[in-house]
Amino acid sequence: MNGFHGRYWRFDLSRGEGEMVTIPETILRRYLGGVGLGTWLLHREAPANVDPLAPEAPLIFSFSPLVGTPLTTSAKLAVVAKSPLTGFISDGLSSSHFAIAGKRMGVDAIVLVGACAEPSELVLGALQPTRLWRKTPREADEALSKHGRVAAIGIAGENGVRFATISNDGRHAGRGGLGAVLGAKRLKALVVDGELPTPVADPKAVTRLARDLSKRSLGHATAKYRDLGTVANLAAFNRIAALPTRNFQRSRFDQGDALSAETLKPAREVARTSCASCTIGCEHVYGFGDEKRTRIEYESLFALGPLCGIGDPEAVLAAAGRCDALGLDTVSAGGTIAFAMECAERGYLPDAPHFGDAEGLLALLDDIAHRRGLGDLLAEGSRIAAERIGHDSIAFAPQVKGLEIPGYEPRALQTLALGFAVGARGADHNKSGAYEIDFSDRVDRLHGNARSAALSLETENRAALTDSLILCKFLRGVFDDLYAESAELVRAVTGWNVDGEELEALARRVVAARKAFNVREGWTPEDDSLPERFLSEALEDGPSSGARLTHERLQEMIRSYNLARGWSEQGYLPDAVMRDLSLEPSPADPTHAGPQVDP
Amino acid sequence: MHAGIVLCGGRSSRMGRAKAWLPWQGRPMVAHVVERLSEVVDEVVVVSSEQLDLPPLPARVVRDREPELGPLAGIREGLAHVKGELAYVTATDAPFLTPEFVKTMLSYGKAAAPEVDGIVQPLAAVYPRSALACASSLLESDRRRPLALLEAQDYRRVDAAELTGCEDAVRGFNTPEEYLAAVRTSGDDSPVVLELLGRAQLAAGRREIETPVGTLAEVLAAAPPELELVQEGRVARHHLVSIDGRSFLRDLRVPIGPGEHVIVLDASVGG
Ligand code: SF4
Numbered sequence: 001m002n003g004f005h006g007r008y009w010r011f012d013l014s015r016g017e018g019e020m021v022t023i024p025e026t027i028l029r030r031y032l033g034g035v036g037l038g039t040w041l042l043h044r045e046a047p048a049n050v051d052p053l054a055p056e057a058p059l060i061f062s063f064s065p066l067v068g069t070p071l072t073t074s075a076k077l078a079v080v081a082k083s084p085l086t087g088f089i090s091d092g093l094s095s096s097h098f099a100i101a102g103k104r105m106g107v108d109a110i111v112l113v114g115a116c117a118e119p120s121e122l123v124l125g126a127l128q129p130t131r132l133w134r135k136t137p138r139e140a141d142e143a144l145s146k147h148g149r150v151a152a153i154g155i156a157g158e159n160g161v162r163f164a165t166i167s168n169d170g171r172h173a174g175r176g177g178l179g180a181v182l183g184a185k186r187l188k189a190l191v192v193d194g195e196l197p198t199p200v201a202d203p204k205a206v207t208r209l210a211r212d213l214s215k216r217s218l219g220h221a222t223a224k225y226r227d228l229g230t231v232a233n234l235a236a237f238n239r240i241a242a243l244p245t246r247n248f249q250r251s252r253f254d255q256g257d258a259l260s261a262e263t264l265k266p267a268r269e270v271a272r273t274s275c276a277s278c279t280i281g282c283e284h285v286y287g288f289g290d291e292k293r294t295r296i297e298y299e300s301l302f303a304l305g306p307l308c309g310i311g312d313p314e315a316v317l318a319a320a321g322r323c324d325a326l327g328l329d330t331v332s333a334g335g336t337i338a339f340a341m342e343c344a345e346r347g348y349l350p351d352a353p354h355f356g357d358a359e360g361l362l363a364l365l366d367d368i369a370h371r372r373g374l375g376d377l378l379a380e381g382s383r384i385a386a387e388r389i390g391h392d393s394i395a396f397a398p399q400v401k402g403l404e405i406p407g408y409e410p411r412a413l414q415t416l417a418l419g420f421a422v423g424a425r426g427a428d429h430n431k432s433g434a435y436e437i438d439f440s441d442r443v444d445r446l447h448g449n450a451r452s453a454a455l456s457l458e459t460e461n462r463a464a465l466t467d468s469l470i471l472c473k474f475l476r477g478v479f480d481d482l483y484a485e486s487a488e489l490v491r492a493v494t495g496w497n498v499d500g501e502e503l504e505a506l507a508r509r510v511v512a513a514r515k516a517f518n519v520r521e522g523w524t525p526e527d528d529s530l531p532e533r534f535l536s537e538a539l540e541d542g543p544s545s546g547a548r549l550t551h552e553r554l555q556e557m558i559r560s561y562n563l564a565r566g567w568s569e570q571g572y573l574p575d576a577v578m579r580d581l582s583l584e585p586s587p588a589d590p591t592h593a594g595p596q597v598d599p
Numbered sequence: 600m601h602a603g604i605v606l607c608g609g610r611s612s613r614m615g616r617a618k619a620w621l622p623w624q625g626r627p628m629v630a631h632v633v634e635r636l637s638e639v640v641d642e643v644v645v646v647s648s649e650q651l652d653l654p655p656l657p658a659r660v661v662r663d664r665e666p667e668l669g670p671l672a673g674i675r676e677g678l679a680h681v682k683g684e685l686a687y688v689t690a691t692d693a694p695f696l697t698p699e700f701v702k703t704m705l706s707y708g709k710a711a712a713p714e715v716d717g718i719v720q721p722l723a724a725v726y727p728r729s730a731l732a733c734a735s736s737l738l739e740s741d742r743r744r745p746l747a748l749l750e751a752q753d754y755r756r757v758d759a760a761e762l763t764g765c766e767d768a769v770r771g772f773n774t775p776e777e778y779l780a781a782v783r784t785s786g787d788d789s790p791v792v793l794e795l796l797g798r799a800q801l802a803a804g805r806r807e808i809e810t811p812v813g814t815l816a817e818v819l820a821a822a823p824p825e826l827e828l829v830q831e832g833r834v835a836r837h838h839l840v841s842i843d844g845r846s847f848l849r850d851l852r853v854p855i856g857p858g859e860h861v862i863v864l865d866a867s868v869g870g
Pocket of ligand 1: 073095225273274275278279280281282283472473474
């Protein structure tokens, strides 16, 4: 088979044994790799209603047909599991040499099940006790990289923080607490390497397409990422009053200038780097403190800065570096702490720091990772914390389905508000690119409607395809027709006679499969919503002043979205859609015959 | 008791942007018109479409449920919400409307409309609240011209010559050129501010550039040419342009009024 190995490696940590399991070519063609294949495997491997932190819960590293080719930004993997933060699907993407090395083991995915009896590391198939427990992901990487490429958790993952990350090459599969799943399996690190290249159908065409894509990746469409990085969003969002500030109480931050890319770049930028196999290089590294340096993305900057009322770049960069070292998702960490800060303001949490307290923020990050004091409560995420705090604080816990909301004010970007509400992973700017629609002349960003629903859905489909190919979303602007051009790549790599239409259908299938998993795990229409704050309070600041999003308007958009997807009005999947998913029953199902084992 | 009704649900297609938001004498046009009306009527109702958000107004804002039926549906919606016996109805683009003119029109005590250059002006006219049922039945029988409603009311036709300020009261603007010409004679010489963010700011080495009012093309031409803000007759794909951070636009013909800020952002904002 070209582009694939046609199998996954299933390793049972309880037994210390692995096996190769065949993946039918029909499934690969219907799901490709990354998020698509990972979702299909999650359906297959996760027992229904499994506790995400139980040994039986699988953790899946899913590669893709493009991994290992010279196509720019293709060195990516998806990490897929049932999220301990949301109870629904979590599928984080990460870019690194880990993807290339993992696929060279001769597999399209790695599935970890079971749990180790003691803190361990899995190095090239050998499970052994680890001395790296309590070390940072970087320290784990340094200690193990002589064996191969490393994915590791930090202290937060070891302690079951529900928003802990899995780190590789300094990048993170960040959202939804995948690190806690690995931590519950008592696996500090997974090290992979191999010798098996993946053949491609038409090497000449792949080389030509790779050269062409690299050239286009250096054009205008990606210039923002190269010149300023995602941090450029901060000043733009602040200007239009869409920058979540002080736990979404405001949409403009008066100290925003100090944190903008326009200020940080000339004053602090020390380097620009890139993920493995990427020609764009969007990672901007800034200096702070006593010759320290850290990479920072907009999401970390907003969450640890304006959202917590902190405008000192030194403090925000230090906090971002601390999250990396502890293995914490910066968006959920910032969101949960900002929520605690508002609780402090209202007198519900007297021990929490107040908005603007940078030292308090840094101390609390450590307390969360170690589950000390108030940190133990906040390690559960803002939704569970709100349930325990009471006082109706759930109304302003900044989360959807338990996942903290990224740096886009939903009332100011109402097409994206819909994307957040219906997101299978929760509030998710990576799976719905609907902000692109809000930042256009196609809708009124302050006034979502049924048209927003149709447009939002298209961005979700496109994201499902790029996440299954996998290519970096920052390439999106270089494609005139994502489906047709992706089909050309897939044809050259796999030799399949696919066209754009087939890939569009595949994208819709991936979205439906993610939803189907949630339905299986107990999703109800009430889960597709936004916290009460967003549906009852109007914005006050700048150009977004007066913007409000009502229950009725959101419901109308959700209804339009569901119908446009061909689902029921409430969002359930009809039989025809379910049949198209080619799902196999979970191994926990008594009628399940078990995985088909490669002889 | 008298009422004023401002209709702003129209599509403003030739203008390229909502007329209600066009600046006039330091505020959005709709705010200006509401203020002028408020000087002589007891209540003002603004009829807007579901798609159009309006600035904060000292008026009751109602939504036209059937904007596709044209201005008569807006008049019907307005009449359904006024308390006064008589209502002066105006389009939102009535910059030169005077309180005296409205007062005179209402003084006839019945439906009344001015005639300018031989044309009756139903969107600068007085309608009795009792015309509501008639407006509904006209719409039901697919007769959508507001003039039909006036005709059904035995209205008073007022010759322009009888009224000072009449021609101005009915003078609006449908195109960018008409609006910009009116601005240039209005005495308001506040500049447009071109705000550069992101890469444009770094490349230009400055954050703001002041420039006279004009079309978006004229305003963007004030930026250093190396920014290449315009390509192939449209805003370049790698940039986004917003008026005051509310709406985003690509059409270079739209007018930018006094005091407005045109914000230039990198196109791949987000993500
Ligand atoms: S553009 Fe940025 S995020 Fe995407 S692959 Fe390149 S360096 Fe990584």
